[in-house]
Amino acid sequence: MLEILQNLATSPYSLRHDIIFLFNGAEENVLQASHGFITQHPWRKNIKAFINLDAAGAGGRELVFQTGPDHPWLLRAYAQHAVHPFATVIGQDVFQAELIPSDTDFRIFRDFGNIPGVDIAYVSNGYVYHTKYDNLDSIPPGCIQRSGDNIQALATHLANSSTLHNGIEQDRHGKMVFFDLLGLVMVAYPARVGVILNSVVVGAVFLSTLCRRRQDFPSHQMYVSKVLRAVGVIFVSYLAILLTIVFVILLLTLTKSEMSWYANPALIGGLYWAPSFYIITVVHRWLGGKLHTVDSKANPWILEGVFFDANLLMWSMVIAVLTLKGIGSAYMPMLSVMFALLGRNIMWKGMKTLREGTKTMLVLTAYICMTIVPLTIMLYLMFLGYGIFLPIMGRSGNLITPELFVGFLTFIVVALATNYLVCLIHVCRSLKYTQAFLLLVFAASLAAVVSRVAFPYSGDPARPAPKRILLEHVTRTKHDQSGAAVDHDTYLSVLPLDYLGVRHMESYIPALKDAPIAECRKDMPYCGYPYYLPLLHVFRHQWILPGGEPDIDVETTFHLNSRVKKADHQNLTFTVSGPSHVNVFISLREGVEMARWSLSKEKPLKTHDGTGGWVYFICYGGGEPQDHWQFWLDLKVPDSFSNTDPVVDIGVAGLHYTDFKKSPEILEFLRQEPDWVYSIPFLGAYDSWIF
Structure with a gap:
C-alpha cells in the first residue's frame, strides 16, 4: 500500500478522484477500527467504492472472493485492468454462506457504510496465519510485486473512473458470476446472463441427447430406459463413494489417526481419492454390465454413450437446481457440461467410425481432448480449495472432526473430476491392475498414518503446520x-x-x-x-x-x-x-x-x-x-x-x-x-x- 501510495503521489498524471489509504488496526477486536471509521469519520460520506486488502495466509496469489453488492462495474474494472487476474465466485458463495470462520472489513463497509467494494485476500499457506511463522520469510519472492501490479492498476483505474463521476447508482443491477481460467484470463458476466447461459446449456443437453441417440436403439423407449438406469448406476456409485468416505473416517477415528493430512496434504490422495476411485470402478463394472445389450456387447462404446448421456442429464439437473437457488458457482458444472456437449457433437462422426472398428486412437485422443478443459478447470479449483480449507481445519474447533469436511470436499471434487472419465470404464477390457494399484496406494497411506510416520503437525520453519x-x-x-x-x-x-x-x-x-x-x-x-x-x-x-x-x-x-x-x-x-x-x-x-x-x-x-x-x-x-x-x-x-x-x-x-x-x-x-x-x-x- 505504501509503494502504491508513493507511485500515485509521484506520478506526473493527476487523478480524477481522491484516494484514501486506510490502515486499520484492532482487526481482531471484531474489525473495530474499520467500523469506527465508516460510522464516525467525517470522510466516510464521500466514499463511493473501496478495495479491501486482507490475508488468511502468507504470500501466493491474492484472490478476489467478494465484490459488490450489486455493482458489476467494480468487477469489470478488475477483469479489464488486473495484470494477473485471480478470482472466483465460489469464494463469494462459500464466504457468504459462513462456511469459513472469519470475517473482513468488506462486510463492515458494506453493511454499515452501504458502500460497494472488492474484497481481496492472500489465501496461500494459511498454516502461518497468526503464528510466529507469519513473517517476511514466509512470503515468496515476487508475491508483493504481483499484487502491487494488480492493485495499483485497479486503484488507478477507479481513481479516474467515469462511473464514479457520473454516479455509481446508474450501474447497479445485480450480482456477477466471475472466475479466472488458470490465472490467464478473467471471465465475468451478470448473474442474469448466467441464468440464460445455464438454461441454454441445460436445454441443449436434452435436445442433443434426444436427437443423437435414437439411431442406436430399436425404440425411443428402450433408449430412455437405458439412460435412466444408467443415471441410477451413477447415483449408486456416488452413494458408494460417500459410504467409502464414511468408512475411511471411521477407520481413521478408531486408529486415532485423524488430521494426519494436516501437515501432509498429499495423503488425502491416498486416504480418500484412491478408495473413491476404486469403488467407482467396482460399481460401474458390476452394475454397468447389467445394462449390456447384444449390440453393446459387440461394441461397448454404445454403452459408454448411454452413460455419457446419463452424466450430461444428471449434471444438467444439478445446474438447474443451482441456477434456481441463485448460486453463482453453477458455472462450474455448466462449463463441464458445455465442453463435454460441444466435444461430443464435434467428434460424433469419429464415434461412428470407431463403432465400425477403425481409427480407435484418434477417437480416444478426441475423447481426452473433449474432457481435458473441464477436468483442468476442476483440478485447478480443487488445489485452490484444498489450499484454503486444509489450514483452516487447524483452527475450526474441537467438537466436530474435520475429516467430515475433508471427506465431503473430496466427494464433490471426485464427482466433478470423474463425471465423464468413468464412462471409459465400460470400454476397458480389464481394470484389475488399476484397481490393485488404487488399493495399494490406500493401504500404504493408511499404514503411514497409523504408524505415525505421517504426523499431523510440523514445526519446520520451511514448511510449518503448527x-x-x-x-x-x-x-x-x-x-x-x-x-x-x-x-x-x-x-x-x-x-x-x-x-x-x-x-x-x-x-x-x-x-x-x-x-x-x-x-x-x-x-x-x-x-x-x-x-x-x-x-x-x-x-x-x-x-x-x-x-x-x-x-x-x-x-x-x-x-x-x-x-x-x-x-x-x-x-x-x-x-x-x-x-x-x-x-x-x-x-x-x-x-x-x-x-x-x-x-x-x-x-x-x-x-x-x-x-x-x-x-x-x-x-x-x-x-x-x-x-x-x-x-x-x-x-x-x-x-x-x-x-x-x-x-x-x-x-x-x-x-x-x-x-x-x-x-x-x-x-x-x-x-x-x-x-x-x-x-x-x-x-x-x-x-x-x-x-
Missing part, C-alpha cells in the same frame, strides 16, 4: 446477590483450536495426561469461561491444569450505579473498569426480556451460552486500560417477579495479553511444549454477579 492453543491463566470468582464472594478458583486453561485436543502432547507435558476437561458452570454466565470471542459453540473443550493466583496489575471492577423501576421495566446502569480488553456476558433470568441497551440503536443480538440458553456477549476493547466505561440495560420484567427477585446474571472478564510472563505456570508450559505447538498465552480474571 498446532494452535489458547493458553489462559484464569482467576474466577462468583458473587451472590448481595455482592459477596461465595466461590473462587484459579487454574490454567489449555484450549486447543483443532479437533485433536491435547493428543500427542502428553509425552511432552506430563501434566496433560490426567488433566480433566473443564465442565460448564451453569450457575455462571457463558459457563464461567472468560472467552475472548463468542465461539463456545465451536471451541468447547478445554483442559484444566492447576494454577495459583495470577499476578494481575490492572484490576477489573464492576458496579451497579442505579436501578430504576418503572411499570414492568427495570433500567440498570453499570460502570466497568479494567484492562484494555474487557468482555461482558449478560444472561437474563427466565421470562425477562432485553428491551433496549445503550450500546447500539439496533435490537441487541444474542448468542448461545453453552447451556441451551442465550447470552448477550459484549467485547469491549481498546489500546489502553478501560477507565470507567458505563452502559445501561432496559429490561422488561414479568409481573410475577417481586422487588427482590434477580433479573439478570452478568459475567465480567478482564483479559491481559501482556502480563503472561508473570505467570510461572504459563512459562513452564511454554518451556515444555514441542516446537510444533504455537500457544497464545494471556491472563483472565472472571467475576460473575447477580442483580
Whole structure:
C-alpha cells in the first residue's frame, strides 16, 4: 500500500478522484477500527467504492472472493485492468454462506457504510496465519510485486473512473458470476446472463441427447430406459463413494489417526481419492454390465454413450437446481457440461467410425481432448480449495472432526473430476491392475498414518503446520446477590483450536495426561469461561491444569450505579473498569426480556451460552486500560417477579495479553511444549454477579 501510495503521489498524471489509504488496526477486536471509521469519520460520506486488502495466509496469489453488492462495474474494472487476474465466485458463495470462520472489513463497509467494494485476500499457506511463522520469510519472492501490479492498476483505474463521476447508482443491477481460467484470463458476466447461459446449456443437453441417440436403439423407449438406469448406476456409485468416505473416517477415528493430512496434504490422495476411485470402478463394472445389450456387447462404446448421456442429464439437473437457488458457482458444472456437449457433437462422426472398428486412437485422443478443459478447470479449483480449507481445519474447533469436511470436499471434487472419465470404464477390457494399484496406494497411506510416520503437525520453519492453543491463566470468582464472594478458583486453561485436543502432547507435558476437561458452570454466565470471542459453540473443550493466583496489575471492577423501576421495566446502569480488553456476558433470568441497551440503536443480538440458553456477549476493547466505561440495560420484567427477585446474571472478564510472563505456570508450559505447538498465552480474571 505504501509503494502504491508513493507511485500515485509521484506520478506526473493527476487523478480524477481522491484516494484514501486506510490502515486499520484492532482487526481482531471484531474489525473495530474499520467500523469506527465508516460510522464516525467525517470522510466516510464521500466514499463511493473501496478495495479491501486482507490475508488468511502468507504470500501466493491474492484472490478476489467478494465484490459488490450489486455493482458489476467494480468487477469489470478488475477483469479489464488486473495484470494477473485471480478470482472466483465460489469464494463469494462459500464466504457468504459462513462456511469459513472469519470475517473482513468488506462486510463492515458494506453493511454499515452501504458502500460497494472488492474484497481481496492472500489465501496461500494459511498454516502461518497468526503464528510466529507469519513473517517476511514466509512470503515468496515476487508475491508483493504481483499484487502491487494488480492493485495499483485497479486503484488507478477507479481513481479516474467515469462511473464514479457520473454516479455509481446508474450501474447497479445485480450480482456477477466471475472466475479466472488458470490465472490467464478473467471471465465475468451478470448473474442474469448466467441464468440464460445455464438454461441454454441445460436445454441443449436434452435436445442433443434426444436427437443423437435414437439411431442406436430399436425404440425411443428402450433408449430412455437405458439412460435412466444408467443415471441410477451413477447415483449408486456416488452413494458408494460417500459410504467409502464414511468408512475411511471411521477407520481413521478408531486408529486415532485423524488430521494426519494436516501437515501432509498429499495423503488425502491416498486416504480418500484412491478408495473413491476404486469403488467407482467396482460399481460401474458390476452394475454397468447389467445394462449390456447384444449390440453393446459387440461394441461397448454404445454403452459408454448411454452413460455419457446419463452424466450430461444428471449434471444438467444439478445446474438447474443451482441456477434456481441463485448460486453463482453453477458455472462450474455448466462449463463441464458445455465442453463435454460441444466435444461430443464435434467428434460424433469419429464415434461412428470407431463403432465400425477403425481409427480407435484418434477417437480416444478426441475423447481426452473433449474432457481435458473441464477436468483442468476442476483440478485447478480443487488445489485452490484444498489450499484454503486444509489450514483452516487447524483452527475450526474441537467438537466436530474435520475429516467430515475433508471427506465431503473430496466427494464433490471426485464427482466433478470423474463425471465423464468413468464412462471409459465400460470400454476397458480389464481394470484389475488399476484397481490393485488404487488399493495399494490406500493401504500404504493408511499404514503411514497409523504408524505415525505421517504426523499431523510440523514445526519446520520451511514448511510449518503448527498446532494452535489458547493458553489462559484464569482467576474466577462468583458473587451472590448481595455482592459477596461465595466461590473462587484459579487454574490454567489449555484450549486447543483443532479437533485433536491435547493428543500427542502428553509425552511432552506430563501434566496433560490426567488433566480433566473443564465442565460448564451453569450457575455462571457463558459457563464461567472468560472467552475472548463468542465461539463456545465451536471451541468447547478445554483442559484444566492447576494454577495459583495470577499476578494481575490492572484490576477489573464492576458496579451497579442505579436501578430504576418503572411499570414492568427495570433500567440498570453499570460502570466497568479494567484492562484494555474487557468482555461482558449478560444472561437474563427466565421470562425477562432485553428491551433496549445503550450500546447500539439496533435490537441487541444474542448468542448461545453453552447451556441451551442465550447470552448477550459484549467485547469491549481498546489500546489502553478501560477507565470507567458505563452502559445501561432496559429490561422488561414479568409481573410475577417481586422487588427482590434477580433479573439478570452478568459475567465480567478482564483479559491481559501482556502480563503472561508473570505467570510461572504459563512459562513452564511454554518451556515444555514441542516446537510444533504455537500457544497464545494471556491472563483472565472472571467475576460473575447477580442483580
